[in-house]
Amino acid sequence: MDYFGNQMLLKSCYDFHTRDIAIPGSESRIVNCDFRSVIKPDLRLDDPTNITADGHPELLLRSFEGNYNFTYPVFMAEGKETVEGAIIMLHGLNERNWQKYLYWAQYLSENTGKAVILFPMAFHVNRSPSLWSDPRAMQEVAQHRIHQAPQNVVATPINAALSTRLDTHPEWFCTSGLQSCYDLISLTQLIRSGRHPLFSSGASVDFFAYSVGAFLLEVLLIANPDELFSESKSFLFLGGSSFEQMQGISRYIMDAKAFDRLEEAFIRQDPKAIKQKINIEHLKTFNILWSAFMAMLRLDRFQALRERSFHRLRNQISAVGLSRDQVIPAKSILRTLWGANNRNKIPMSILDFPYPYSHENPFPIGNPVLHPQVNQAFQQVFSGAMKFLG
Numbered sequence: 001m002d003y004f005g006n007q008m009l010l011k012s013c014y015d016f017h018t019r020d021i022a023i024p025g026s027e028s029r030i031v032n033c034d035f036r037s038v039i040k041p042d043l044r045l046d047d048p049t050n051i052t053a054d055g056h057p058e059l060l061l062r063s064f065e066g067n068y069n070f071t072y073p074v075f076m077a078e079g080k081e082t083v084e085g086a087i088i089m090l091h092g093l094n095e096r097n098w099q100k101y102l103y104w105a106q107y108l109s110e111n112t113g114k115a116v117i118l119f120p121m122a123f124h125v126n127r128s129p130s131l132w133s134d135p136r137a138m139q140e141v142a143q144h145r146i147h148q149a150p151q152n153v154v155a156t157p158i159n160a161a162l163s164t165r166l167d168t169h170p171e172w173f174c175t176s177g178l179q180s181c182y183d184l185i186s187l188t189q190l191i192r193s194g195r196h197p198l199f200s201s202g203a204s205v206d207f208f209a210y211s212v213g214a215f216l217l218e219v220l221l222i223a224n225p226d227e228l229f230s231e232s233k234s235f236l237f238l239g240g241s242s243f244e245q246m247q248g249i250s251r252y253i254m255d256a257k258a259f260d261r262l263e264e265a266f267i268r269q270d271p272k273a274i275k276q277k278i279n280i281e282h283l284k285t286f287n288i289l290w291s292a293f294m295a296m297l298r299l300d301r302f303q304a305l306r307e308r309s310f311h312r313l314r315n316q317i318s319a320v321g322l323s324r325d326q327v328i329p330a331k332s333i334l335r336t337l338w339g340a341n342n343r344n345k346i347p348m349s350i351l352d353f354p355y356p357y358s359h360e361n362p363f364p365i366g367n368p369v370l371h372p373q374v375n376q377a378f379q380q381v382f383s384g385a386m387k388f389l390g
Helices: 003-013 099-112 135-148 160-168 172-192 212-223 257-269 286-295 303-312 330-338 368-389
Strands: 018-020 026-038 069-077 083-090 115-118 199-210 234-237 316-323 348-351
Touching: 003 099, 026 099, 069 099, 083 172, 083 212, 099 115, 099 199, 099 257, 099 368, 135 160, 160 172, 172 199, 172 212, 172 234, 172 257, 172 286, 199 368, 212 286, 212 303, 234 368, 257 330, 257 368, 286 303, 303 330, 303 348, 316 330, 316 368, 330 348, 348 368
Parallel strands: 083 115, 083 199, 199 234, 234 316, 316 348
Antiparallel strands: 018 026, 026 069, 069 115
């Protein structure tokens, strides 16, 4: 079965609610595991009078229960109760489902013998209200955003929810990222200690990170709280550059008005103003995570910390970029990972597939004529990831 066939099969058989899912014609299964975030919802943070101009208070929720209590899928071999290695797969910005990633996870699991965890970032995938994925409601929101700013031409139903939130509260880009970091720290500790039901004590924890997931992972790796990730290997796919080099304006990610607000808050202004709006500073490791986040915003900030960290990680990271990627350019990834004097020499491949692709859709399945080329491109990337993470 080709890439298209596997994606369609997994799309048809996966759901968030079934505990154990058999994959037809495969020796793999999917186990949905429960998780509770270490950042508990605080109802005091939500002001019912604080609504968007189009009257959708759900877009500005802070205390959504589903962001705190949720499930995540784990791909692993059928018949095995526990395994000795985990690969945590991190997704891109504004994802509302797992469809794109299901076969990515299955392939890595079957070819490495490890379990692959698809872990949702805060307020993404199944950690966000269903309204944010409602086409009719989000069409109204997108139209309102265009009416407010006619030049905002990439406002779409797909990016309307995230754009509204970040336009109104750009600091939520940071707070959601920090919550995701704390959750990943908690998950890694759970796995390593043997307290996770699917992993034996001392299991290894590695990462496959795509797009902004790679940015999040780099913050974790630079901070490395309690040296938790000192032995973790990380494969970065279409991600890894500093924030200032990203071009997040996309009909699938966020509109131009929201991205301009992010750049204003994190690039053009002093981020101390953002730090003062964060309500989780009391948590352990906050200061080192904040410094790591600062190091990944701009190349001229915390340069010594960033380059010292990537030099330490030079044998633990491998990256792949695409030459026609407009969102996170491959050269920007290379510039960030290698440092000012190219001293780190982190392994990186810059590829160019022989078909129309985009950052958001590197393996398009809509045109059957392209399936053989897409299959070959997928194998090229994921066979490399498998060898590195196996």
